[in-house]
Amino acid sequence: MRRAKITIVGAGNVGATCAHWCAAAELGDIVLLDIPQAGDMPKGKALDLMQSSPIFGFDSTVIGTSDYAETAGSDVVVITAGLPRKPGMSRDDLLATNAKIMTAVCEEVKTTSPEAVIIVVSNPLDAMVQRALQVTGFPPQRVIGQAGVLDTARYRTFLAMELGVSVEDICALLMGGHGDTMVPLPSCTTVGGIPVTQLIEPARLEEIVDRTRKGGAEIVGLLKTGSAYYAPAGATAQMVEAIVRDKKRLLPCAAYCDKEYGVGGYYVGVPVVLGTGGVERIVELKLTDSESAAFQNSVAAVKELVSAMAKLV
Ligand SMILES: NC(=O)c1ccc[n+]([C@@H]2O[C@H](COP(=O)([O-])OP(=O)(O)OC[C@H]3O[C@@H](n4cnc5c(N)ncnc54)[C@H](O)[C@@H]3O)[C@@H](O)[C@H]2O)c1
């Protein structure tokens, strides 16, 4: 039985770090691809990563390239190609540039890896994953966006810091788009089985939720030259693992929702079961009236972004 083949398009901060997590966890053999203008950079990062294998004890191979032929037949393709934002920018400001990049990348992926599960990471996430679906024409369950695992990890980190408990004991869920309209679900947040609402006052919880919503901008403000990558890459690697090991993880991902939650054919963050087939099931929760209103508000923001993208191309 051969190892899984994982291609990561975009060998920048998120892509290279994701390659590192995937290799260290021996999720499969990795191809790190960037544009020809990047020169030998992907090859250099891949070789450097390979040379860490005796230290970390992994046998995954990592190669760098700018030639899609080397990615042929990948089981999973992670797309991180595109510009990151800088201080003062919103993710939506990346729409025009990254939509072009996403189109170019997906034209290649659809012919070189027609059976792959695609995980889109590039921003603005909810529009980019819709573009990946449009260009590849793959079944929607094989085109997924990474955002919810990251947003939930941020929320869990802040809750653990607040309560002085292990992050392992925080179980939480966020839904909606990857932006200021994301929807935390306090009813689905527990600490060692205890509802978070019994441990943190509503006003303080709202502050933590607000920090989570602005989590990406907080890192951009600190880094100044780009955006977060350690946690985003870790979140993506967790999705890759769920797919290549058929773990059936229940994770929040940007999934194509049609009848589900009454979305009508857009990508939005929802809880899904992730396995070899990609999104194997979308889990439909009973939302309270206020959660449902917040979710629909988030869906409206995603729809607006997708229609802005349609006018661009
Ligand atoms: N969804 C999320 O949670 C999340 C989290 C972090 C970053 N992001 C997004 O991921 C993207 C990458 O971020 P980063 O920090 O790695 O940026 P980066 O600038 O470090 O890396 C991007 C890489 O993409 C490459 N690239 C550009 N056009 C390409 C093409 N056509 N084909 C292949 N490669 C191409 C660039 O050469 C560069 O190496 C950004 O759009 C960022 O906003 C999303």
Ligand SMILES: O=C(O)C[C@H](O)C(=O)O
């Ligand atoms: O904030 C960004 O632009 C990058 C990413 O979406 C994040 O949430 O860290």
